[in-house]
Amino acid sequence: MKRSVLAAAIGLALSTGYAQAQAFERNIMTGGPQGTYIQIGRDIARLGAECGLSLNVVESAGSLENFVGVRNRRNTQFGIVQSDVLEYLKTFEANDPEVQKAVKGVRIMFPLYNEEIHVLARRDVGSMKDLAGRKVAVGRKDSGTFLTATLILDILQVKAGERLDINPDEALPKLLSGEIDAFFYVAGAPAALFSENAIDGGKFHLVPITEAPLLATYTPSRIEAGTYSFQGEPVDLVAVKAVMMTYDYDVGRNAYHRESCRTVSDFSSLILTGLDRLRATGHPKWKTVDLTALPPGWQVGVCVKAGMALDYKPACNAPAAGAAGADDSNEEYLNLLKQRLKQ
Known part of the structure; x- marks a missing residue:
C-alpha cells in the first residue's frame, strides 16, 4: 500500500484547527448527492427529527474527508467511512507519528453495510x-x-x-x-x-x-x-464495509464536548432502538446492517457505549412519533455488542 494516498488528508487533519461556531450544531458527513452515504445520513436524520433533534446531512467527497471531518471539524459528530480506509490507517499507525496524531480520538460508532x-x-x-x-x-x-x-x-x-x-x-x-x-x-x-x-x-x-x-x-x-x-x-x-465513525468526547473538558457526547449517545440509542424502522422504511442497505460486525483494532467510543444502555433515554425535544422501547431484538444486539467489546 502506498502511504502517499492519505498524505493530503492527514496533512489537513494536522494543520486545520477547529472552526469557531456561534451555536451548537449536529452534523454527519456523508458523500456525494447521488451516493448511498447521503441517503443513509438522511435516514438517520429522520430518526433524530422524530425525537426533535436536528441533524445536518453534509455532502462530502467521501471517506477520507469524512474521517478528517470527525477528527477536526467543529460540530461534526459523525462521518461514514470505508473499512479499507481504516485498515490503511491501522497499518501505518504503529510506526508513523503523523498517522497516530491523525487518528487520535476517532472511534467506531457502528458498522453498517457492505459497499x-x-x-x-x-x-x-x-x-x-x-x-x-x-x-x-x-x-x-x-x-x-x-x-x-x-x-x-x-x-x-x-x-x-x-x-x-x-x-x-x-x-x-x-x-x-x-x-x-x-x-x-x-x-x-x-x-x-x-x-x-x-x-x-x-x-x-x-x-x-x-x-x-x-x-x-x-x-x-x-x-x-x-x-x-x-x-x-x-x-x-x-x-x-461502511462504518459510522465518531469522536471520543470528554464530558469533563467543556460544554461543547458535553453536548457532543450527549448527541453521540442520543443517536446511538435512536439507531439501536430504531433499526427495525430503518430496515422497513430506509435505504435497502439497512436490511443488511449487522451492528456487531466491528472492524478489528478499533475502539467503540464511551459516548456510544452510554447510549447503548437499555435504560438510556435520548434527550428528545418532542415526543418521538411511533417510538418504542427496546425490544427483544435490540437487547440481543446490545448483548452481542457487549461480547465483542470484551474481546
Whole structure:
C-alpha cells in the first residue's frame, strides 16, 4: 500500500484547527448527492427529527474527508467511512507519528453495510486487466473511492494509461460521451447514480472483480441481475464495509464536548432502538446492517457505549412519533455488542 494516498488528508487533519461556531450544531458527513452515504445520513436524520433533534446531512467527497471531518471539524459528530480506509490507517499507525496524531480520538460508532466496488466501463473492457492503458477515473483524492481504486489497481499491477482524479458524478457523463473508458465508484447497491441516469446496457456494463489477490482485503459480493436497468445479468465483484465513525468526547473538558457526547449517545440509542424502522422504511442497505460486525483494532467510543444502555433515554425535544422501547431484538444486539467489546 502506498502511504502517499492519505498524505493530503492527514496533512489537513494536522494543520486545520477547529472552526469557531456561534451555536451548537449536529452534523454527519456523508458523500456525494447521488451516493448511498447521503441517503443513509438522511435516514438517520429522520430518526433524530422524530425525537426533535436536528441533524445536518453534509455532502462530502467521501471517506477520507469524512474521517478528517470527525477528527477536526467543529460540530461534526459523525462521518461514514470505508473499512479499507481504516485498515490503511491501522497499518501505518504503529510506526508513523503523523498517522497516530491523525487518528487520535476517532472511534467506531457502528458498522453498517457492505459497499460494492462498481467499475462501470465500455463493453470492450471485459476484466480488470483490460483497464491497462485505458483512461480511468478513480475519484477525488480525498475520497474513499480514490483510495480503493488506487489499492486495487496497485494490487493487481494494472497500469492505466491515464488516471483522472474526478468524482463519479463527473465521470459518468465523460464515460457516456467516450472521453474515458471506465470509472470506479464505491457505493452500496443500488447506487442512485446508476439508478437515476440513463445508461445503455449495450454499450456499458459493470466489470466483474473476482481476482484472488483482492480477497485478502475485500469481501466477495454480487450485484443481482436487474439491480440497475442496464444490467441484465448478475455481476460478481468485491465490497468493503461502511462504518459510522465518531469522536471520543470528554464530558469533563467543556460544554461543547458535553453536548457532543450527549448527541453521540442520543443517536446511538435512536439507531439501536430504531433499526427495525430503518430496515422497513430506509435505504435497502439497512436490511443488511449487522451492528456487531466491528472492524478489528478499533475502539467503540464511551459516548456510544452510554447510549447503548437499555435504560438510556435520548434527550428528545418532542415526543418521538411511533417510538418504542427496546425490544427483544435490540437487547440481543446490545448483548452481542457487549461480547465483542470484551474481546
